[in-house]
Amino acid sequence: xxxxxxxxxxxxxxxxxxxxxxxxxxxxxxxxxxxxxxxxxxxxxxxxxxxxxxxxxxxxxxxxxxxxxxxxxxxxxxxxxxxxxxxxxxxxxxxxxxxxxxxxxxxxxxxxxxxxxxxxxxxxxxxxxxxxxxxxxxxxxxxxxxxxxxxxxxxxxxxxxxxxxxxxxxxxxxxxxxxxxxxxxxxxxxxxxxxxxxxxxxxxxxxxxxxxxxxxxxxxxxxxxxxxxxxxxxxxxxxxxxxxxxxxxxx
Amino acid sequence: xxxxxxxxxxxxxxxxxxxxxxxxxxxxxxxxxxxxxxxxxxxxxxxxxxxxxxxxxxxxxxxxxxxxxxxxxxxxxxxxxxxxxxxxxxxxxx
Numbered sequence: 001x002x003x004x005x006x007x008x009x010x011x012x013x014x015x016x017x018x019x020x021x022x023x024x025x026x027x028x029x030x031x032x033x034x035x036x037x038x039x040x041x042x043x044x045x046x047x048x049x050x051x052x053x054x055x056x057x058x059x060x061x062x063x064x065x066x067x068x069x070x071x072x073x074x075x076x077x078x079x080x081x082x083x084x085x086x087x088x089x090x091x092x093x094x095x096x097x098x099x100x101x102x103x104x105x106x107x108x109x110x111x112x113x114x115x116x117x118x119x120x121x122x123x124x125x126x127x128x129x130x131x132x133x134x135x136x137x138x139x140x141x142x143x144x145x146x147x148x149x150x151x152x153x154x155x156x157x158x159x160x161x162x163x164x165x166x167x168x169x170x171x172x173x174x175x176x177x178x179x180x181x182x183x184x185x186x187x188x189x190x191x192x193x194x195x196x197x198x199x200x201x202x203x204x205x206x207x208x209x210x211x212x213x214x215x216x217x218x219x220x221x222x223x224x225x226x227x228x229x230x231x232x233x234x235x236x237x238x239x240x241x242x243x244x245x246x247x248x249x250x251x
Numbered sequence: 252x253x254x255x256x257x258x259x260x261x262x263x264x265x266x267x268x269x270x271x272x273x274x275x276x277x278x279x280x281x282x283x284x285x286x287x288x289x290x291x292x293x294x295x296x297x298x299x300x301x302x303x304x305x306x307x308x309x310x311x312x313x314x315x316x317x318x319x320x321x322x323x324x325x326x327x328x329x330x331x332x333x334x335x336x337x338x339x340x341x342x343x344x345x
Contacts, residue, residue: 033298034289070330077330080323084316088269092276127315128305191292201292208288215265222262226255227327233252234334 029120029138030183032131039190044136047113050144054113061107068107071236075103076115078227083119087219089212097220098179100146101172102227105154109147116143137186145182150175165225172224176217180209 035043061068082099089095103112117139123129130138154171162170188202230236269278289296306312 031298032302033300036296037299070333074327074330077323077326081320081327082323084320084323086316087266088273088278090269090272092269092273092278094278122319125303126306127312127319128302131300131302133300187289191289191296193292204292205288215269219262219265222258222265226258226262229252229255229258230331234331234338236330236334 029123029130029142030134030186032124032128032133034131035134035137035186035190037133039186040133040136042136043134043140043186047136047139047144050110050113051117051139054110054117054143057108057110058114061111071106071231072103072111074227074231074236075106075112076118078102078224079112079115079119082220082223083123087216089215091212093212095212095216097216097223098142098146098176099220099224100142100179101150101168101175101220101224104147104150104175105168105171105224105228106231109144109151112147113139113143116147138183141182141186142179146175146179149178165228168228169221169225173217173221176220177210177213180213181206184209 058072062072079099079102082097084096086094086096098116100112100116103115117135120130120135120138120142124131124135150171153174154167157167157170158164184202184205187205188198191201192198193200193204269276306315
């Protein structure tokens, strides 16, 4: 954590609490059957290449660095824990974090498409949370839009001088928000408003989804840094991890 | 590890604050309510697919969510503990 980081985050937090002290909102994955067939198929088609690319990359990582399995397990377990935590938000509703930031920082975004897919499948089959028909859309939001945003934020903030931890914090935070922005966009495309169309609908969904999600995004980012600290303390990051911020950097 | 304690404390505060700010809110899960937003836009929309299997009750659902979190936490704790042990042994040898 460093000075630049605080200069950017403190005003943002102040603005947020002022802005959403009255809003009501709810956010989560799109439920089973709640995307029209056309959009369910479109998002499955969009998500599949990322999933296949992720499986390919995952196999390569494990082949080249068998010792990476341990940290891979931690990244997946972290997603498991965080996506099971339904946290309260200042808007008076609950939602859950995604936990994708950690694995993204360690293995890059594409590997997370596989881990996200597994978690979403588990929740759709066992918990009636999300759904199989909407798994393509939810997968794209949580396991593609989130991790890729997190990745680029980590790279960019690293370039402008954030410490590794601050960069990962920012990446995890904005990656979480990107997931729910993507969900809003998916819902807006499928359900445009009668007046104002997709844009009006998107504004509505985004307003509804994002306010709930912001404190959860901060929580997620905090927990991500906790685990990064643990990895660093026990030198678990190993040789195979290329932190986006400078290869082989110590955290 | 002092740093981690502070981070976890911050996490607990963020999680607890809503109960004071939005006192009296129902803190409902969003599953149903996200659907309400859709039906507000398109009152005639009918979900065309349903869950293959649904937890028998809210309690059973909590059980499964708790199980999911427990499995995750167990895996993290196992690997971190393993690494700690390895580190300690290495240090003893030196």
